[in-house]
């Protein structure tokens with residue numbers, strides 16, 4: 001009897017649903033770059049027939065779960081030359097795609113963008129109204145300030161060179177990685193970043209043409225987790241730098257800065273960049289504490305300048321967390337040189353976090369220090385509130401005003417927003433489960449059931465196979481959970497080496513080592529905090545367990561987005577919740593319900609309506625407080641304020657009753673020892689009043 005099954009009442013699956021989900025075993029191996037391609041097939045059903053999964057020999061391999069090759073190795077050259085299963089699965093569609101490259105009508109672009117659920121909006125189109133009054137009215141009316149645009153999508157990477165003149169070497173480096181079909185975000189972002197904006201932005205009037213002078217746009221992108229945003233911003237960055245290099249042969253500047261919130265993500269982006277940089281001459285580096293940034297090296301630089309610059313880092317692209325780059329820039333501020341005068345591209349990956357109070361000041365300080373007149377910025381995330389959009393717009397406007405005041409004339413670039421799929425929603429190819437575990441003990445028991453290799457959870461969806469990530473609210477809880485589970489995996493299967501913990505209190509070396517072991521498949525269960533919830537790409541992660549509930553819907557979207565990367569099927573996201581979590585569960589239940597609707601769950605499947613209705617809604621203030629602190633009983637502050645509740649929320653196998661019994665026993669032993677000591681003293685005639693503290 002599985003006691004948690006009795007408790008997991010939030011989801012109910014029809015027999016059909018169960019069968020369907022059991023068939024989709026976690027594989028973590030087959031990428032399916034276009035998330036909404038299936039919809040596309042159905043939309044263009046008249047034009048092409050979709051091959052059924054299972055009819056194709058390649059497609060069935062998704063169900064082959066033998067072996068523990070967790071981290072889907074990169075394709076070898078010979079493998080790359082073979083058609084990829086998913087590409088094959090969509091073959092009828094792809095033939096169409098080849099034809100579509102030829103078709104550059106707006107109508108066709110609209111069709112492709114719509115079927116891939118891509119929406120592009122020009123956020124600051126110049127007003128067509130001529131009088132001042134009309135212009136003011138247009139500004140007030142937000143609708144007037146937005147206009148949908150329909151650039152011609154790029155469906156396959158092989159068209160990069162032909163359509164946008166991307167360097168041959170860069171194009172080769174992309175295909176070397178085994179990529180052929182562009183993912184949805186790449187499909188739309190690459191054309192708008194690589195093409196001349198005039199090719200897709202309509203001109204309202206002749207007098208407004210000046211507003212479109214800029215050859216590049218600023219871009220806000222909201223696209224699902226694991227949808228390939230990294231490549232979508234790296235390719236245009238590399239292409240731009242290669243062009244700049246051609247026109248300014250003697251000079252070597254840092255021309256691009258990429259910011260990301262964690263060291264792990266910075267390292268990952270740098271690695272991706274290095275793959276694209278192969279034999280292009282472009283240098284990309286991760287900024288580390290203590291580095292000195294070189295401003296530029298020109299042929300006519302004085303010997304003194306050159307000597308000073310010798311020890312500094314001279315690269316084309318810097319990748320950094322805001323904290324590290326900000327402190328380096330602050331240190332170099334006293335220098336006569338502006339450290340980054342030539343930066344023309346700023347990328348904010350996980351932009352909503354970078355503009356959140358935690359990083360906002362540092363991010364904006366860096367942004368404002370970049371003084372090049374043609375600086376273009378792009379913001380990327382799977383979740384982006386309207387406040388982030390407003391902040392980005394106001395920062396762009398203020399920067400322009402400030403530079404204009406110091407006589408630097410900068411062109412006004414169009415600001416475009418790209419949204420892929422449903423904004424702020426979890427990936428539709430992951431199965432979400434909400435499991436009520438009542439108490440801390442129940443959660444631990446629930447996790448153990450997921451961990452135990454023989455547990456199949458029959459009847460409640462596919463099993464959660466390692467490797468998986470477990471998220472906790474605090475570092476202390478991650479450490480406690482780690483020690484609690486340390487001996488859960490039998491020695492024959494690798495024992496304690498299979499479970500690891502990663503958090504920001506560890507040294508950089510320890511963090512790197514855990515990441516490497518997890519990527520290699522040596523660690524099966526990685527317990528962590530929200531440190532790893534953003535951006536980090538582990539290809540074969542089969543599942544995510546929210547041991548503690550996430551503190552916002554965005555946090556849920558990002559945590560569960562560590563599985564189901566690049567459209568891989570079979571990922572499972574389990575959220576264990578206890579009585580303490582119920583007041584805060586609504587945001588999680590809402591995102592899960594939305595994801596299930598996207599998956600096409602029939603009525604009655606997924607999160608039950610009664611649960612959604614029954615869960616209390618938080619006020620704005622409560623939401624903010626929860627986002628900042630999480631469930632208070634699980635924090636040090638909670639321990640000080642309410643020790644009783646905090647003790648109940650402690651991660652431990654021992655129940656309160658067992659603990660009390662143990663304490664009583666310990667107390668009895670101590671008292672008995674004291675009594676016998678006192679007796680010995682009496683017998684020895686030692687009648688000192690005070691025997692000291694025991």
Ligand SMILES: Nc1ncnc2c1ncn2[C@@H]1O[C@H](COP(=O)(O)OP(=O)(O)OP(=O)(O)O)[C@@H](O)[C@H]1O
Nearest residue numbers: 033179181182183225226227228229230535537566
């Ligand atoms: N065109 C493509 N075809 C197949 N796989 C791709 C393609 N583009 C990217 N990928 C793979 O998709 C995975 C996810 O990419 P990436 O890390 O860029 O996602 P992301 O959108 O930045 O996710 P997150 O929002 O979590 O940061 C990576 O493993 C990457 O190699």
